Amino acid sequence: xxxxxxxxxxxxxxxxxxxxxxxxxxxxxxxxxxxxxxxxxxxxxxxxxxxxxxxxxxxxxxxxxxxxxxxxxxxxxxxxxxxxxxxxxxxxxxxxxxxxxxxxxxxxxxxxxxxxxxxxxxxxxxxxxxxxxxxxxxxxxxxxxxxxxxxxxxxxxxxxxxxxxxxxxxxxxxxxxxxxxxxxxxxxxxxxxxxxxxxxxxxxxxxxxxxxxxxxxxxxxxxxxxxxxxxxxxxxxxxxxxxxxxxxxxxxxxxxxxxxxxxxxxxxxxxxxxxxxxxxxxxxxxxxxxxxxxxxxxxxxxxxxxxxxxxxxxxxxxxxxxxxxxxxxxxxxxxxxxxxxxxxxxxxxxxxxxxxxxxxxxxxxxxxxxxxxxxxxxxxxxxxxxxxxxxxxxxxxxxxxxxxxxxxxxx
Amino acid sequence: xxxxxxxxxxxxxxxxxxxxxxxxxxxxxxxxxxxxxxxxxxxxxxxxxxxxxxxxxxxxxxxxxxxxxxxxxxxxxxxxxxxxxxxxxxxxxxxxxxxxxxxxxxxx
Numbered sequence: 001x002x003x004x005x006x007x008x009x010x011x012x013x014x015x016x017x018x019x020x021x022x023x024x025x026x027x028x029x030x031x032x033x034x035x036x037x038x039x040x041x042x043x044x045x046x047x048x049x050x051x052x053x054x055x056x057x058x059x060x061x062x063x064x065x066x067x068x069x070x071x072x073x074x075x076x077x078x079x080x081x082x083x084x085x086x087x088x089x090x091x092x093x094x095x096x097x098x099x100x101x102x103x104x105x106x107x108x109x110x111x112x113x114x115x116x117x118x119x120x121x122x123x124x125x126x127x128x129x130x131x132x133x134x135x136x137x138x139x140x141x142x143x144x145x146x147x148x149x150x151x152x153x154x155x156x157x158x159x160x161x162x163x164x165x166x167x168x169x170x171x172x173x174x175x176x177x178x179x180x181x182x183x184x185x186x187x188x189x190x191x192x193x194x195x196x197x198x199x200x201x202x203x204x205x206x207x208x209x210x211x212x213x214x215x216x217x218x219x220x221x222x223x224x225x226x227x228x229x230x231x232x233x234x235x236x237x238x239x240x241x242x243x244x245x246x247x248x249x250x251x252x253x254x255x256x257x258x259x260x261x262x263x264x265x266x267x268x269x270x271x272x273x274x275x276x277x278x279x280x281x282x283x284x285x286x287x288x289x290x291x292x293x294x295x296x297x298x299x300x301x302x303x304x305x306x307x308x309x310x311x312x313x314x315x316x317x318x319x320x321x322x323x324x325x326x327x328x329x330x331x332x333x334x335x336x337x338x339x340x341x342x343x344x345x346x347x348x349x350x351x352x353x354x355x356x357x358x359x360x361x362x363x364x365x366x367x368x369x370x371x372x373x374x375x376x377x378x379x380x381x382x383x384x385x386x387x388x389x390x391x392x393x394x395x396x397x398x399x400x401x402x403x404x405x406x407x408x409x410x411x
Numbered sequence: 412x413x414x415x416x417x418x419x420x421x422x423x424x425x426x427x428x429x430x431x432x433x434x435x436x437x438x439x440x441x442x443x444x445x446x447x448x449x450x451x452x453x454x455x456x457x458x459x460x461x462x463x464x465x466x467x468x469x470x471x472x473x474x475x476x477x478x479x480x481x482x483x484x485x486x487x488x489x490x491x492x493x494x495x496x497x498x499x500x501x502x503x504x505x506x507x508x509x510x511x512x513x514x515x516x517x518x519x
Contacts, residue, residue, distance in 0.1 A: 112519065359458075
């Protein structure tokens with residue numbers, strides 16, 4: 001780890017490759033981006049496992065790409081620095097440009113409309129209370145397993161109206177979909193195996209989808225897809241892609257914020273105490289957690305034409321990677337960005353949800369779940385000891401936390 | 412200085428002076444008017460400063476320019492209506508003095 005920290009400042013600028021998933025598993029990415037922001041905010045990496053790509057590390061450059069979807073396409077090459085494997089591509093609306101993106105997104109977005117969120121709040125609260133009341137005392141347990149996965153899986157089952165007793169399958173499919181197949185602990189070890197598992201997921205979902213297509217429309221994602229004009233006749237691959245998108249989007253990111261938030265507070269005991277003294281700060285705590293954790297490490301675009309960006313010449317066809325982890329730590333956009341501060345004046349100004357037409361559909365639902373978690377956690381378990389840092393996922397895309405041992409002391 | 416009336420979803424009204432040239436969004440944020448989040452800070456990139464322009468004022472504010480980034484972002488906003496605008500895209504002018512805008516149930 002120390003050699004890497006040293007490397008960040010001494011290796012030639014052009015040799016910096018922030019797409020290495022090891023940097024995120026080891027949590028050693030910070031100095032590389034510090035240097036990129038300082039010396040090469042729009043940086044060309046000529047050689048990487050994923051081919052050549054541009055790295056954007058400053059908030060304002062990322063914003064410029066976010067709002068120029070005509071120039072920076074999601075459809076041309078997808079949304080990750082790693083291309084989807086040839087022949088096994090799964091289309092989804094996050095990987096589309098207008099107009100098709102717009103049509104499909106609008107089918108599912110009403111599920112998180114304000115009125116529906118208000119209706120979901122009581123259910124989420126009741127479940128959160130049940131999970132928190134069931135936690136052991138004076139005993140080491142895995143926060144990810146007992147809290148983060150449990151709560152987000154229940155949420156997913158509700159969003160899909162998926163059979164309750166089968167709900168852990170949703171978590172498994174989400175893990176399959178986002179895993180890096182080169183990770184020894186990944187649930188699948190080749191792209192073909194991943195494709196086959198995602199296909200099984202689609203087949204199970206198709207059974208439910210077909211039932212719901214015959215019933216009157218109701219407010220769950222499968223019913224909405226089945227009745228939506230833009231989504232009712234999707235080819236299998238597109239069905240697979242869109243389901244993956246909704247499962248990962250509705251699960252993984254919030255799961256990791258539930259873990260990362262507790263970890264951040266444990267590393268900043270003064271902030272944790274501030275929160276106990278004034279629980280009204282939860283409203284600002286939640287967006288600060290989402291910024292600090294940055295659950296999605298990057299999004300990628302592909303230039304549709306030559307363009308100038310931050311003084312550099314982008315050519316048509318170039319890969320452009322927006323590193324949200326770095327933009328969220330950009331001191332020119334966010335004051336004292338490396339610190340976790342739960343009473344920032346403008347905590348919602350962060351890149352974690354993306355901006356522009358692809359901005360996270362479920363952002364308010366994610367915030368709602370986190371708010372309820374902390375509202376119910378503080379009075380029940382004001383002290384939670386984090387016994388070791390989280391074990392992180394080998395991925396340059398999802399900022400995953402696989403486990404984190406904690407203990408709730410006896411009162 | 413021209414004034415803008417911001418009406419929250421729960422009908423609470425806030426009357427605020429907004430300098431010429433400043434956006435209607437900024438007028439709310441600078442005066443801590445609740446109900447306008449403006450997560451992107453005025454880049455027309457998030458649709459969390461969504462307002463309904465009082466129909467009597469629509470002639471003066473105009474609708475979003477068709478095909479614009481604002482129109483595109485608004486098309487994804489929950490509960491967009493004929494009089495929806497992103498308040499970061501309405502710059503204050505003398506003739507907008509007295510403008511009334513209402514906030515949606517939530518900003519998405």
